[in-house]
Amino acid sequence: MSVFARLAFGVIVVLLGVIAYYFFNEYNRAYLPSRVSISRFILASGGFFILYTVFLGRLIIWSVEQILYKFRIGLQDVILLCYDSTALVNWLTKRPDVNKIYHYKELNESNYEQIVEMIKNKEVSEIYLYSNSNLLESKLATVAERYKVLFAFRPVSFGQYSPFSMKPIPFGDFVLLEVSHSNLGGWMVVLKRIFDFVFSAIFIFLFSWLYLIIFLAVKLDSKGPAFYLNERVGPNGNVFQLWKFRRLKLEYCTTDSNESALEYEQELIQKIISKTTMVLCISWQMIQG
Numbered sequence: 001m002s003v004f005a006r007l008a009f010g011v012i013v014v015l016l017g018v019i020a021y022y023f024f025n026e027y028n029r030a031y032l033p034s035r036v037s038i039s040r041f042i043l044a045s046g047g048f049f050i051l052y053t054v055f056l057g058r059l060i061i062w063s064v065e066q067i068l069y070k071f072r073i074g075l076q077d078v079i080l081l082c083y084d085s086t087a088l089v090n091w092l093t094k095r096p097d098v099n100k101i102y103h104y105k106e107l108n109e110s111n112y113e114q115i116v117e118m119i120k121n122k123e124v125s126e127i128y129l130y131s132n133s134n135l136l137e138s139k140l141a142t143v144a145e146r147y148k149v150l151f152a153f154r155p156v157s158f159g160q161y162s163p164f165s166m167k168p169i170p171f172g173d174f175v176l177l178e179v180s181h182s183n184l185g186g187w188m189v190v191l192k193r194i195f196d197f198v199f200s201a202i203f204i205f206l207f208s209w210l211y212l213i214i215f216l217a218v219k220l221d222s223k224g225p226a227f228y229l230n231e232r233v234g235p236n237g238n239v240f241q242l243w244k245f246r247r248l249k250l251e252y253c254t255t256d257s258n259e260s261a262l263e264y265e266q267e268l269i270q271k272i273i274s275k276t277t278m279v280l281c282i283s284w285q286m287i288q289g
Helices: 003-023 042-068 086-093 109-120 135-146 186-220 259-288
Strands: 076-082 096-104 126-130 150-153 165-171 172-179 229-233 238-243
Touching: 003 042, 076 086, 096 109, 096 259, 109 135, 126 135, 126 172, 135 172, 150 259, 186 238
Parallel strands: 076 096, 076 126, 126 150
Antiparallel strands: 150 172, 165 172, 229 238
């Protein structure tokens, strides 16, 4: 189904829902002034107006995209892993947003590192896999997901892609499957980012008094700063510094500058491993009788 057909279907479904509401809800007139009736002409003309404006908006967006592509803005490079690539190449070359196609006959040890490097350097935006199944493919899918690169494969073996959600991409007589760990993509990422900023600002405004109490409690409880920096890994593997309230005494905070705390942490880890190993050995001996 084309984009315009899906838009028309969605608008018509909403319009039918509005009509059904006014038809079946006998209490709706209680909220309206006397002698006011719902005209079927208004509903029909309103539906056509909505349909027209939605189509016009999408047409404007599509026209702007085509103009940008003419000026080579927003184009993307694609990796194709396929032996017989005629159908896929024809499909990709017809797309106005594709700039360059890197074609490999198969995914192997010699080109895997090169492709991963291209992904990390953000040289490609999409990967299409149409070759035999091997373990490198699932590893490549994980790397592509981490760096938000579209990864689509021929549905031959589903087992190794079970951790991913899949979305079909039909073209001609073939179907590819796009794999993804998250449903967030496109405008959903933008909306989530806006929600994060707005909600965080509101939360900080409402609970700033609580942060002040926590700050004073930490300062009065022990010596040292109330905050400490801790590393976290963000999108695309980017490492950033996170400010946290200090929950431990300063000498036990595992920061890069506190080598004694890091050594103590490693000692605790070794003790936990040794005790866990001992418990497993005792349990195994008990099972063996």
